[in-house]
Amino acid sequence: MEVAFYIAGAVAIIATGLMLRDWNVVHALLCLIVSLLAVAIVFYVIGAPFVAALEVIIYAGAIMVLFVFVVMLLNLGDSAVAMEKEWLTPRSWTGPAVLAGVLLCEVAYLVVRGTEAHIGMGMVTPKQVGMMLFGPYLIGVELASMLLLAGLVGAYHLGVRTTHIVEMRHARDTDTRRVTPSGGLVLAGTDRPPRTP
């Protein structure tokens, strides 16, 4: 099974190198996702299936979705259609596609091979992880939950301030009133009623 380990590791490193070499954000994201999937296979091969599943779900799922959303929010432009036509050349997706194909073959091989498909050192089961996690490491779990709460509040705060800045800019630069997406009415410029002291 060490062949699978080395192949997955090589795929991870190659995909990360491709990510650094690419000048396009979306292509780099694609390479990064392939790299994360390869790392997940490495986890599975060395006998940590729980962490492999978490890697796929959280890294390749949730965090990459965040990245994709932000790229979509930033790349709003008139040249988007032309850019998309330019991006869909075969040269742009062959590299990640080949690497992902290698990973797919490897997963198929591991599934066919069965449960003893990990390198000889034995596996750490999810049960062991859970017992340790909610036993000696309980304070760490609480600290992680506090950290996640802080991240949630911080992201919300920054997002709200962003929309507020946009509204202020609109109110300063234009004279027309408009309805915000959340339903509020923005009074701007000369359309605004005179201020009474």
Added chain:
Amino acid sequence: MFSLGLTGLLVRRDLIFVLMSLEVMLNAAGLAFVVAGSRWQQADGQIVFLFILAMAAAEVSVGLALVLQLYHQFKSLDVDAMSEMRG
């Protein structure tokens, strides 16, 4: 992989790439933890990986919100364009 992430952090001047390189570095550290935990048959490595995962999620959410706001302010994702930031 950690050195690749560090190289990306130093080479690229794009904020999105900086965040992605940070992801790669955290992932490499987590991989080292899990491999060590598997080598000595301990579950501690995987638990530390879970903590790294939670930290990466929080960091990325805050970082991407900051990226959005900086983009609205500077109309650019270049790190050098923000070097005039002073208190």
